[in-house]
Amino acid sequence: MIGTLTLDQLRVLVTIVDFGSFSAAGRQLRRAQSAISQAIATMENVQGVTLFDRHGHRPILTDAGYVLVEQARLVLASAARFEAIAANTRAGMEPQIAIAIDPLVPTAPFVESMKMLGCRFPELLVSFSTEGLGGALRRLRSDSASLAVCLLLPNVPDDVVAYPLMRVRMRAVVAPEHSLALFQRPVTLDELSAYVQLVLSDPVEPESQHYGIFSDRVWCFSDLSRRLDFLLAGFGWCRMPEHMVMALIEEGKLVEIEIEDDSAPREGLAIYAAYKRGYELGPAGRWLFNELQTRFPAFERGK
Numbered sequence: 495m496i497g498t499l500t501l502d503q504l505r506v507l508v509t510i511v512d513f514g515s516f517s518a519a520g521r522q523l524r525r526a527q528s529a530i531s532q533a534i535a536t537m538e539n540v541q542g543v544t545l546f547d548r549h550g551h552r553p554i555l556t557d558a559g560y561v562l563v564e565q566a567r568l569v570l571a572s573a574a575r576f577e578a579i580a581a582n583t584r585a586g587m588e589p590q591i592a593i594a595i596d597p598l599v600p601t602a603p604f605v606e607s608m609k610m611l612g613c614r615f616p617e618l619l620v621s622f623s624t625e626g627l628g629g630a631l632r633r634l635r636s637d638s639a640s641l642a643v644c645l646l647l648p649n650v651p652d653d654v655v656a657y658p659l660m661r662v663r664m665r666a667v668v669a670p671e672h673s674l675a676l677f678q679r680p681v682t683l684d685e686l687s688a689y690v691q692l693v694l695s696d697p698v699e700p701e702s703q704h705y706g707i708f709s710d711r712v713w714c715f716s717d718l719s720r721r722l723d724f725l726l727a728g729f730g731w732c733r734m735p736e737h738m739v740m741a742l743i744e745e746g747k748l749v750e751i752e753i754e755d756d757s758a759p760r761e762g763l764a765i766y767a768a769y770k771r772g773y774e775l776g777p778a779g780r781w782l783f784n785e786l787q788t789r790f791p792a793f794e795r796g797k
Contacts, residue, residue, distance in 0.1 A: 498540045501573055504566040506533045507545065511563050515552050578617040588640075588776030590619035594630035596644040597694065597718040598662055599765055600737050603793035604643060607785050615778045626716040628696035634770045641779055642768045643786065654768045657783070659790035661762035663736040667748040669728035680754040683708050690730030692721050706733065706758055733758065765790065 509519040510530065520527040538545055545562065546553035555563060583589050595604060611620070625633065631646065633639035634654060643659070650656045668674045674681060674689060691709035695716060713730060715721035718738075725732055726747060734748075742748040767786045769775055775783060 499537070501570065503533050503537045504570055506530055507537065507563055507566050508570060510534070510546075510553065511555065575617060579619070582615075582617055586777065587615070587618070588778055590621065591641065591776070591779050591782070592621045592623075592633075592639045593782075594623050594625050594633040594639040594642045594644070596625060596630045596642075596765075597627060598645060598735050598763065599643050600660075600662065600735070600790075600793060602737075603789045604786075607782065607789045610785055611778065611782050614781060618778050626696055627694050631768070634768060637770070637773075640769060640773065640775065641782060642766075644766060644768060645763055646766050646768065647763075650766070650768075653771050655771050656766040656768040657787055659765045659767055659786055660794040661764055663760075663762035664733040664758060665736050665739055665743070666731060666733050666751045666753055666756075666758075667725065667739055667743065668731040668751055669726055670746060670749050672728050672731065672749075674731055674751050675749040677751065680752040682754045686731075686753065692725055692730045692732035694718060694721060694732075708753075736762075 506519060506523065509522050510516055513519050513522050516530045516534075517527045520530045523530070534545060543558045543562070544556050545559040547556055579589050608620075608622075611618070623629075623633070623639070625644075627645070630639065630642035630644035631651070631654070634642050646654070646656055672689075674686075677685075686708045687710045689709055690711045690713055691707060693707060693712050693714050695714040709730075711730075713724070715724070721732065722734065722738070724730065725734070726742075731751065739748055743750055767783055767790075769779070769783070
């Protein structure tokens with residue numbers, strides 16, 4: 495019962511519309527036509543609206559009926575979802591999963607994994623957030639995310655379980671009109687220190703430890719796309735994920751610079767699938783954790 499409504503009344507209404515008549519709805523629902531007519535008459539009387547024009551050979555929805563039948567579909571779909579989630583929970587599946595992802599994580603393999611998750615667990619409630627640098631780990635620790643796809647610098651902390659998925663190679667780049675783009679040789683660290691470095695930082699803890707900073711002048715960004723905008727506009731240099739800038743380098747919109755005695759790992763930064771130690775992933779979480787371990791390495795090999 496929903497106030498003065500029942501799900502059965504809504505189901506009768508939708509069935510009449512879908513099958514074209516009261517008698518067809520009765521056959522579909524295995525009820526007498528009189529019972530179908532009575533259900534609609536009761537709903538019209540209680541709600542104070544006319545749902546069908548009955549003057550013709552077939553019942554025709556009124557203007558109010560057109561609107562209300564769509565609302566009935568929404569309520570029935572929501573009720574079906576409620577029942578499905580309850581049934582899955584009884585069967586041992588988690589009712590929802592919250593996922594956090596770092597900005598440097600490639601989008602393509604993650605999107606494919608999420609599509610597969612939706613196909614495999616269609617009733618699972620999924621919440622998703624793209625975090626600033628360090629945000630995914632912070633959400634794991636606060637129990638507001640059950641699974642993260644993220645960097646873990648400088649190493650994997652003791653309070654998380656993590657599996658390396660792939661490495662993201664980083665390219666040091668500038669806009670073609672930037673002074674660093676004119677160097678015909680590797681740039682020394684002393685020379686780099688004179689130029690603005692565009693740094694991706696933690697928006698919640700901006701004073702947290704940074705890695706790979708060589709410049710005396712640093713501009714901090716929590717959003718990777720915003721940093722790319724400033725990079726393309728020639729405000730400074732930075733390292734960007736290879737998958738984000740290779741097309742821009744080929745188009746001449748960015749220029750790669752070589753850094754002398756560069757300490758950055760040539761193999762790139764490790765991306766991990768991680769969850770909080772002591773937290774038990776449900777069936778969907780375990781499935782996604784394993785799926786990511788297959789999807790990301792395949793993406794890296796195909797680059």
